[in-house]
Amino acid sequence: MSERSAEGFANGFPQTRLRRVRRHDWSRRLVREQTLSVNDLIWPLFIREGDRQREAIASMPGVDRLSIDLIVEAVGEAVALGIPAVALFPATEAKLKTPECEEAINANNLVCRAVRAVKQTYGDRIGVICDVALDPYSSHGQDGLLRDGYVVNDETVSMLCRQAIVQAEAGCDVIAPSDMMDGRVGAVRRALDDAGFIDVQIMAYAAKYASAFYGPFREAVGSAANLGGGDKRTYQMDPANSDEALREVALDLAEGADSVMVKPGMPYLDVVRRVKETFGAPTFVYQVSGEYAMLAAAAQHGWLDRDRVVLESLLSFKRAGADGVLTYFARDAARLLG
Numbered sequence: 001m002s003e004r005s006a007e008g009f010a011n012g013f014p015q016t017r018l019r020r021v022r023r024h025d026w027s028r029r030l031v032r033e034q035t036l037s038v039n040d041l042i043w044p045l046f047i048r049e050g051d052r053q054r055e056a057i058a059s060m061p062g063v064d065r066l067s068i069d070l071i072v073e074a075v076g077e078a079v080a081l082g083i084p085a086v087a088l089f090p091a092t093e094a095k096l097k098t099p100e101c102e103e104a105i106n107a108n109n110l111v112c113r114a115v116r117a118v119k120q121t122y123g124d125r126i127g128v129i130c131d132v133a134l135d136p137y138s139s140h141g142q143d144g145l146l147r148d149g150y151v152v153n154d155e156t157v158s159m160l161c162r163q164a165i166v167q168a169e170a171g172c173d174v175i176a177p178s179d180m181m182d183g184r185v186g187a188v189r190r191a192l193d194d195a196g197f198i199d200v201q202i203m204a205y206a207a208k209y210a211s212a213f214y215g216p217f218r219e220a221v222g223s224a225a226n227l228g229g230g231d232k233r234t235y236q237m238d239p240a241n242s243d244e245a246l247r248e249v250a251l252d253l254a255e256g257a258d259s260v261m262v263k264p265g266m267p268y269l270d271v272v273r274r275v276k277e278t279f280g281a282p283t284f285v286y287q288v289s290g291e292y293a294m295l296a297a298a299a300q301h302g303w304l305d306r307d308r309v310v311l312e313s314l315l316s317f318k319r320a321g322a323d324g325v326l327t328y329f330a331r332d333a334a335r336l337l338g
């Protein structure tokens with residue numbers, strides 16, 4: 001049944017009716033420009049010490065820190081759902097955090113043990129991504145080594161190379177430098193190649209902003225208190241800039257990054273679009289802990305429809321040009337899409 005034209009719409013006006021193709025579901029599906037699938041998802045998981053330990057993270061309702069045995073079970077769910085990769089983040093015990101971050105290069109540290117357990121169980125059925133940065137290990141909460149209160153670049157990069165090697169030795173498939181030191185991608189690439197890890201990928205946190213949206217993550221890995229009132233503005237990017245993001249991405253690609261990342265996600269969709277259009281390289285985006293917290297908390301209150309905002313937010317990353325999304329909603333989204 002069609003509406004009869006009213007008086008004001010004589011002579012066939014409007015000629016173009018964009019609503020016509022929106023009228024029925026079959027037609028909406030035919031003209032849909034973007035799709036979200038399980039292949040777009042990377043699931044970040046938090047690891048803690050112990051056996052059968054599951055510990056809630058207050059500011060991330062629905063996300064827990066898991067001991068390695070439970071991490072292996074969670075990764076099993078990801079495998080069953082078809083999620084292509086997980087990113088593992090260690091909540092290092094406070095007693096192991098030091099100013100010089102020695103635990104980062106301990107081949108038997110929490111994340112290395114978790115990677116070994118996951119890889120022994122699932123092999124190449126799922127990819128494992130590990131950050132390279134010192135904040136899970138530093139008593140000061142910074143991502144690099146501190147000298148006179150300043151995070152020094154080159155000395156930090158040397159540590160990051162050693163960290164990348166112990167993680168690759170543990171079986172990590174993708175090294176993700178998240179530290180924002182200059183030159184670290186090239187240095188880590190050389191270190192990996194020299195050690196024989198020519199097929200270990202690098203996913204560079206290329207445009208990582210000094211954002212307030214990381215708050216819950218710092219609670220999750222226990223670095224918030226260490227950082228105190230400190231911030232990371234001498235190495236992470238100024239939220240005001242996007243030309244600079246293109247320069248960061250250009251350098252990381254030139255230094256050998258296999259893929260690049262923009263972080264955070266929802267407030268930086270314009271940056272995702274510019275990066276993808278400019279370089280056409282595999283581009284990922286991180287829907288960070290604060291974004292998760294906003295949506296999860298509002299949904300808990302009944303103020304937002306959780307399933308719908310999760311899928312809409314993830315689709316927005318695809319529309320902006322992202323090839324994939326690191327999201328704490330990955331398991332939920334995979335179930336909804338399944």
Ligand SMILES: NCC(=O)CCC(=O)O
Nearest residue numbers: 178213214217288289290
């Ligand atoms: N390097 C990983 C992160 O910093 C994650 C931040 C977040 O989820 O807030």
Ligand SMILES: [Mg+2]
Nearest residue numbers: 180181182248
């Ligand atoms: Mg850089």
